Amino acid sequence: xxxxxxIDEEVQAIExxxxxxxWNEEVxxxxxxxxxxxxxxxVGRKEDMQHVFRAEEIICLFTEQDSIMVRTKQGTFEMxxxxxELEKDLPGNxxxxxxxxxxxxxxxxxxxxxxxxxxxxxxxxxxEKEYVSRHYVQxxxxxxxxxxxxxxxxxxxVGICFGALVMVLTCFGVIGFGDVTSxxxxxxxxxxxxxxxxxxxxxxxxxxFEIEKWSLLSQTILxxxxxxxxxxxxxxxxxxxxxxxxxxxxxxxxxxxxxxxxWIVFYLxxxxxxxxxxDGLDKRGN
Numbered sequence: 001x002x003x004x005x006x007i008d009e010e011v012q013a014i015e016x017x018x019x020x021x022x023w024n025e026e027v028x029x030x031x032x033x034x035x036x037x038x039x040x041x042x043v044g045r046k047e048d049m050q051h052v053f054r055a056e057e058i059i060c061l062f063t064e065q066d067s068i069m070v071r072t073k074q075g076t077f078e079m080x081x082x083x084x085e086l087e088k089d090l091p092g093n094x095x096x097x098x099x100x101x102x103x104x105x106x107x108x109x110x111x112x113x114x115x116x117x118x119x120x121x122x123x124x125x126x127x128e129k130e131y132v133s134r135h136y137v138q139x140x141x142x143x144x145x146x147x148x149x150x151x152x153x154x155x156x157x158v159g160i161c162f163g164a165l166v167m168v169l170t171c172f173g174v175i176g177f178g179d180v181t182s183x184x185x186x187x188x189x190x191x192x193x194x195x196x197x198x199x200x201x202x203x204x205x206x207x208x209f210e211i212e213k214w215s216l217l218s219q220t221i222l223x224x225x226x227x228x229x230x231x232x233x234x235x236x237x238x239x240x241x242x243x244x245x246x247x248x249x250x251x252x253x254x255x256x257x258x259x260x261x262x263w264i265v266f267y268l269x270x271x272x273x274x275x276x277x278x279d280g281l282d283k284r285g286n
Contacts, residue, residue: 018030018031029093039055039089039090040054041053041054042054042055042058042070042079042086042089043079043080044070044072044077044078044079045077045078045079045080046075046076046077046078051072051074051075051077053070053072053074055089055090055091055094055095055105056094056105056107057072057073057074058070058071058072058090058095058105058108059071059072059073059104059105059108059124059126059128060102060103060104060105060108060124060128060130061079061083061086061102061103062101062102062103062130063083063100063101063102067079068080068081068082068083068086070086071126071128073126083101083103086103087103090103094106094107098122098130098132099130099132102130102132104122104124104130108124108125108126109122109123109124109125110123110124110125111123156200156203156204158203159199159200159201159202159203159204160196160199160200161199162199162203163195163196163197163198163199163200164192164195164196164199166195166199167191167192167195167196170191170195171188190238190239191238193238194234194235194237194238194240197234198231198234201226201227201230201231202227202231205223205226205227206223208222208223208226209223220263224259227259228255228259231255232248232251232255235251
């Protein structure tokens with residue numbers, strides 16, 4: 001990138017011209033940096049002393065009871081501003097909101113560790129750590145109010161659509177590869193409703209893994225009991241599994257391995273996402 005400075009006494013205000021052959025990420029990032037109103041310094045209080053520091057010296061800002069605290073390399077101080085006010089004054093390309101109560105300096109992060117339930121543990125270079133949600137790590141300044149309901153509605157829609165797709169493919173398979181030339185309307189409606197309900201509760205039940213105050217074991221047990229009870233009740237009603245002890249044992253023998261496989265796949269997926277985050281920190285550090 002070539003930088004040219006021209007001094008002209010007739011110019012009343014600073015003008016910046018960006019010239020390139022196309023609009024790309026480098027131009028976009030340069031535009032965002034030029035628009036930032038960077039606060040030169042911050043003031044924190046510790047007992048009767050006022051401490052002045054720059055944004056680069058901040059490790060993180062966090063809420064402690066009713067106070068807003070800032071952790072720096074010189075110590076921890078109390079701020080008079082609210083957290084959202086400080087967020088506006090911090091460089092957007094350097095600071096990220098990890099939760100409703102924590103803002104962190106990306107340059108001070110060491111690594112991420114995650115669990116299947118979507119909870120991330122962020123380690124700082126100074127040795128401290130914070131437990132945060134994946135939602136805040138993946139987007140800057142994301143507001144959490146309303147996300148749970150939007151997620152539930154979206155997953156309901158996806159689950160119902162998936163159930164409908166399974167039903168359609170099953171019908172095509174029965175007619176195309178079986179000896180059946182027509183389907184009984186009553187049986188079709190019952191199986192269609194079963195597929196839709198099955199897709200719905202399997203997709204929405206995953207929201208249990210986002211209740212951060214529960215341990216992974218508690219979330220897994222509750223999720224397994226919820227989906228298995230609903231699935232077997234639905235299977236007995238629709239007729240997928242014979243209503244007998246043998247049918248129940250056979251159903252459990254099929255259901256349990258599938259549940260374990262899906263659980264492991266999602267666990268590995270979340271570990272892969274954490275690897276991407278850690279690789280991003282490594283690149284930022286280099």
